[in-house]
Structures are given as C-alpha cells and as structure tokens.
Amino acid sequence: MAPNPSPIRLQTRAVVRSLLAQTAMQLFAEKGFDETTVDEVAAAAGVSRRTLFNYFRTKEDLALSGLSEQGEVIAIRLADRPGDEDVWVSLRYAFEVLDEIEASPENRLEIVSMLFDNDSLRAGHAEKQARWTDLLAPLIEPRLPASESRGFEAKAIVGAAITCLQAATEEWLRVRGSTPLFDLYDTAVAAIQKSN
Amino acid sequence: MAPNPSPIRLQTRAVVRSLLAQTAMQLFAEKGFDETTVDEVAAAAGVSRRTLFNYFRTKEDLALSGLSEQGEVIAIRLADRPGDEDVWVSLRYAFEVLDEIEASPENRLEIVSMLFDNDSLRAGHAEKQARWTDLLAPLIEPRLPASESRGFEAKAIVGAAITCLQAATEEWLRVRGSTPLFDLYDTAVAAIQKSN
DNA sequence: GCACCGTCATGCACTTAGTGCAAGATGCTT
DNA sequence: AAGCATCTTGCACTAAGTGCATGACGGTGC
Incomplete structure (x- = not known):
C-alpha cells in the first residue's frame, strides 16, 4: 500500500x-x-x-480539522506534566494551551460563534473534542490507582474534563467573552466535584 | 401563522x-x-x-428522533425526585428510565452499535444527548446553593453526568453488554468525583 | 348537495455534498 | 531520457435536502 x-x-x-x-x-x-x-x-x-x-473528507472537516491538531498539542502538553500531579490539575494545564494556540481574541469569538451556529457543525465540534479522550486518557490512566476498570475510569475523567471545557466555552460564548474561559472552566470543575 | x-x-x-x-x-x-x-x-x-x-429535517433525525423524546422522559422523572435529594442521585434515578424505555435488550446492543458506527450519527447522538442538558439543568439549578453562577454550575453538573452516561454506553458497547450499563455509570461517576 | 377553507401529500426541478474512475500533469530516481 | 509513483483534474453519477405548484382530503357553512 x-x-x-x-x-x-x-x-x-x-x-x-x-x-x-x-x-x-x-x-x-x-x-x-x-x-x-x-x-x-x-x-x-x-x-x-x-x-x-x-x-478533506467532508466540508465539515474544513472547519474542524484544527480541532484534531489541538487535541494532539494538548496531549503533548499533558505528557509533560509530572506524573504525581493531580490529574485534574494536569488536565487544566494541558487545556490552557488553547489560550496560546487560538487565533487573535477577536477572531476567536467569531470562530466559536460559527461553530455553534450550525447544527452538524456543533455536533462535529463536540465529537472531535470528545475524541480527544482517546488521546488523553492513556496518558492519565497510569496515574490512577490500580483497578480492573482503570482504563475506563481514565476515560470518564478526561471526558468529564472536556465536558467542563465545552460547558465553559458555551457559557463564554453566551457572555460574549466577558469572563475568561478558564475562570468558567474552574467554576465548572468545582461544581461537578463538590460532594454536595 | x-x-x-x-x-x-x-x-x-x-x-x-x-x-x-x-x-x-x-x-x-x-x-x-x-x-x-x-x-x-x-x-x-x-x-x-x-x-x-x-x-424529519434530515435522514439523521430519522435515527435520532427517539433521543429527544428520551430526554423529555428523563426530565419528567427528574422533576419527580425530592428536592432535597443529592443531585447526582436524582440524575441517576432519572437516567435509569432508559432501562425501561429502550427496546428489548438484544435490539439495544444492535441499535447502539449502529449509532456508533457512523461518524455523523455518533456526533448527532452525542449532540442530542448534550441537549438534554437544556432540559435537565433548569430542574436541578434550584437545588444548588445560591450563587451568581448557579445556572452555569447546573449545566456543568448535568453535562458531566451525561458524559458519564455516554462513557458508560461506549464501554458497555465495547464489552458487548457483559456489564450492566448502570454499573459502568456508577464507576464513571465515582471516578470523576474522587478527590484523588 | 355544493362551494369554501386550510392542511397535507406529492411530483418535479434544482442545488449541493460526496464518490469512482480514468486521463494527464508533475517531479523524483536511475 | 525513460520509468515510476503521486497529485491534480474533469466527468459522470448517487444521494441528501429545498422550493414551488398542484391536487387530494376532510370538515364548515349554506
């Protein structure tokens, strides 16, 4: 071949x-x-x-190809974090690379708006980010306590972190960027971990 | 009109x-x-x-329309839970209605497989479930401690719970249904809440 | 019975996304 | 220069989805 x-x-x-x-x-x-x-x-x-x-396989890919690359960059960052660091902390640091990667702040709002305007685009966006799980989960799995289901737990954690990022992005869009994205992210993470 | x-x-x-x-x-x-x-x-x-x-707006909708209805059923169930119950517990009970709704167990695996086989279908599936957030979050928001960002926190929590359900479904599919879906769900929720 | 009304089903023509194929251009290797 | 694989392109085709106009259906008032 x-x-x-x-x-x-x-x-x-x-x-x-x-x-x-x-x-x-x-x-x-x-x-x-x-x-x-x-x-x-x-x-x-x-x-x-x-x-x-x-x-590009589809028109959608034209708009979303960047997300796959972002996932890879995040994975590289995550691999650099010390192995004994709390996984949520590591993930947050890794995600923060987005603040450096993404285009100028003005454009960012515009781009994110576009991604959320169209149904299939929004779905594709969510899916691509969800696929980051496949890249990131193997990196944090070894940090979890041994268990038969450790691999699955890693996926759940990474998935939840990505969901927080997505929720933060959605809220960030709603407030038109008036609150920093990662402030919102922190609020989201804190909310889901509160024992209530 | x-x-x-x-x-x-x-x-x-x-x-x-x-x-x-x-x-x-x-x-x-x-x-x-x-x-x-x-x-x-x-x-x-x-x-x-x-x-x-x-x-149906699209071919995809033909396969996914059921999900919107499921979301509504879950919302009804959730509204029935006592107001002072832990939100994660309430959400779990509400989700469990899926075990009653869904078709015969054999068909269920087949259907879920189909949903995960196709790219845009998988994306649409995730999106539709993510939209459950809009239905469920308002129901749990009043249960959270007062805060300016309570609405957003509710969305984060519901989003995370749905992500656990999705991760569980994916794992359930991987093991071909050999472990009950909600056992996997519980494992996922426990994993993301562990303070580590 | 009959004319009037809105809703729904249908056919038709059209745009656009996406694919398979085969011919030709391009550029490197020997 | 000849040989080779890869890249580009045009062409014809399938299938999703839309706009529009027409006609069928079913109930209302007369």
Missing part, C-alpha cells in the same frame, strides 16, 4: 492542507458556513473541487 | 412521525444506516420522499 509515503510528500501535503483550511475558514467567517459552497472554497484556494475532497 | 395547529392534527402527526421513525430504524438495523437511502425508507413506509422530509 504505502510502505514509504515519502517524508517530503507528507510535509507538503500538510502545508497544502493547512492553507486550504485557512482559505475555507476565511470564507466561512465572511459568509457563514452554510452559505459557502465547497466550490467557492476550491475556487478561492485555486484548486479543483475534486482536489479539495482529496485533502 | 399557526394560531390553532388543531389538537387532533398534532396527534396524528406525532403518530405518523413515530411510525416513520420505526420503519426507518427497521431498515437501518437490517442494512445499516449508510447503506439505506431515504427513498427506500419512504417506499417502505408507503409515503413519498418529499413527505418523509416533511416529518
């Missing part, structure tokens, strides 16, 4: 992919996701429609 | 809708979601394709 996809090929491919996604996001931000056709994106990027689908 | 959608009209409409969804699920279970076209569903149900889209 692909024993040697060649080192340089992969790199150019990644660059092109990134450029295409950028062009797409530009248009999506200008006209909205639903109002922008794939043909328009292809034209704006100067490639054929067919080629575009060679780089 | 619709000052009087008429009482009887709404009821027949709901019945037809339910019948259509049933027919669709039948086919989806037989041939798989992707391999079944909307035209086939329409034909099997004895209506035109156009009519089908009159009852």
Whole structure:
C-alpha cells in the first residue's frame, strides 16, 4: 500500500492542507458556513473541487480539522506534566494551551460563534473534542490507582474534563467573552466535584 | 401563522412521525444506516420522499428522533425526585428510565452499535444527548446553593453526568453488554468525583 | 348537495455534498 | 531520457435536502 509515503510528500501535503483550511475558514467567517459552497472554497484556494475532497473528507472537516491538531498539542502538553500531579490539575494545564494556540481574541469569538451556529457543525465540534479522550486518557490512566476498570475510569475523567471545557466555552460564548474561559472552566470543575 | 395547529392534527402527526421513525430504524438495523437511502425508507413506509422530509429535517433525525423524546422522559422523572435529594442521585434515578424505555435488550446492543458506527450519527447522538442538558439543568439549578453562577454550575453538573452516561454506553458497547450499563455509570461517576 | 377553507401529500426541478474512475500533469530516481 | 509513483483534474453519477405548484382530503357553512 504505502510502505514509504515519502517524508517530503507528507510535509507538503500538510502545508497544502493547512492553507486550504485557512482559505475555507476565511470564507466561512465572511459568509457563514452554510452559505459557502465547497466550490467557492476550491475556487478561492485555486484548486479543483475534486482536489479539495482529496485533502478533506467532508466540508465539515474544513472547519474542524484544527480541532484534531489541538487535541494532539494538548496531549503533548499533558505528557509533560509530572506524573504525581493531580490529574485534574494536569488536565487544566494541558487545556490552557488553547489560550496560546487560538487565533487573535477577536477572531476567536467569531470562530466559536460559527461553530455553534450550525447544527452538524456543533455536533462535529463536540465529537472531535470528545475524541480527544482517546488521546488523553492513556496518558492519565497510569496515574490512577490500580483497578480492573482503570482504563475506563481514565476515560470518564478526561471526558468529564472536556465536558467542563465545552460547558465553559458555551457559557463564554453566551457572555460574549466577558469572563475568561478558564475562570468558567474552574467554576465548572468545582461544581461537578463538590460532594454536595 | 399557526394560531390553532388543531389538537387532533398534532396527534396524528406525532403518530405518523413515530411510525416513520420505526420503519426507518427497521431498515437501518437490517442494512445499516449508510447503506439505506431515504427513498427506500419512504417506499417502505408507503409515503413519498418529499413527505418523509416533511416529518424529519434530515435522514439523521430519522435515527435520532427517539433521543429527544428520551430526554423529555428523563426530565419528567427528574422533576419527580425530592428536592432535597443529592443531585447526582436524582440524575441517576432519572437516567435509569432508559432501562425501561429502550427496546428489548438484544435490539439495544444492535441499535447502539449502529449509532456508533457512523461518524455523523455518533456526533448527532452525542449532540442530542448534550441537549438534554437544556432540559435537565433548569430542574436541578434550584437545588444548588445560591450563587451568581448557579445556572452555569447546573449545566456543568448535568453535562458531566451525561458524559458519564455516554462513557458508560461506549464501554458497555465495547464489552458487548457483559456489564450492566448502570454499573459502568456508577464507576464513571465515582471516578470523576474522587478527590484523588 | 355544493362551494369554501386550510392542511397535507406529492411530483418535479434544482442545488449541493460526496464518490469512482480514468486521463494527464508533475517531479523524483536511475 | 525513460520509468515510476503521486497529485491534480474533469466527468459522470448517487444521494441528501429545498422550493414551488398542484391536487387530494376532510370538515364548515349554506
């Protein structure tokens, strides 16, 4: 099949992919996701429609590909945390990389708005973030006390943390960014851990 | 617009809708979601394709409409719980209605499998369940200690509980139902609340 | 019975997302 | 220069979803 996809090929491919996604996001931000056709994106990027689908499986992917990469960056950060640190603390530090990655603060609100405006986009967004679980859970599993269900518990914890991040993002959007995202995140985490 | 959608009209409409969804699920279970076209569903149900889209916005909705209803049932159950009960306990009881609602145990595995097989279906499933938050959070909000962010905290808690349910479902699917769903749910909730 | 009314079902034409295929361009390797 | 794999593109096709206009159905008032 692909024993040697060649080192340089992969790199150019990644660059092109990134450029295409950028062009797409530009248009999506200008006209909205639903109002922008794939043909328009292809034209704006100067490639054929067919080629575009060679780089992205779906139109949705054009808007959400960044999330997968973010997941990988978070995983790298998480792996750097000391092994004896509380997992919730580690996760919070790892997530905070989002504050550094994401585009300028003004654009951020705009982008998040777009992601929440469209049904399937919002669903895809949630799904992609949920898939971060698969990347992060293996990293915190070894930190949990031994148990037959440790792997599953790790997934639950990571899933809950991501949910807090999502809830925080939703609230952050609601208040139009007037409260820092990670303040909201902390509130959410505190709420679910309160023994009540 | 619709000052009087008429009482009887709404009821027949709901019945037809339910019948259509049933027919669709039948086919989806037989041939798989992707391999079944909307035209086939329409034909099997004895209506035109156009009519089908009159009852369901998308093909996805045909498979996921049940989830919205489940959310409403859960909300009703939750409203019945005593007001001074621990919110996590209340939520668990409310969720347990799923064990009563859902189809025969054999079919359940099959249906859940189908929902997790397809990307957009899995995403839609997660989204619909996440929307349960909007129904359930207002019910538990008054039980939380007063605070400016109580509404948001309620959403975080409900969101986390739903995430535990989703994680449990995923694990339940992985082990092919060999462990009861709510045993897994309890493990997940315990994991995220452990102070570590 | 008959004309009037809103609602619903349907057919038709159309746009858009996404796929399979085959031909041609590109660029590296020997 | 020839050979090779990969990338791009056009073309034809399937399927989801929408807008519109027409006609069927069912009840109301006369």
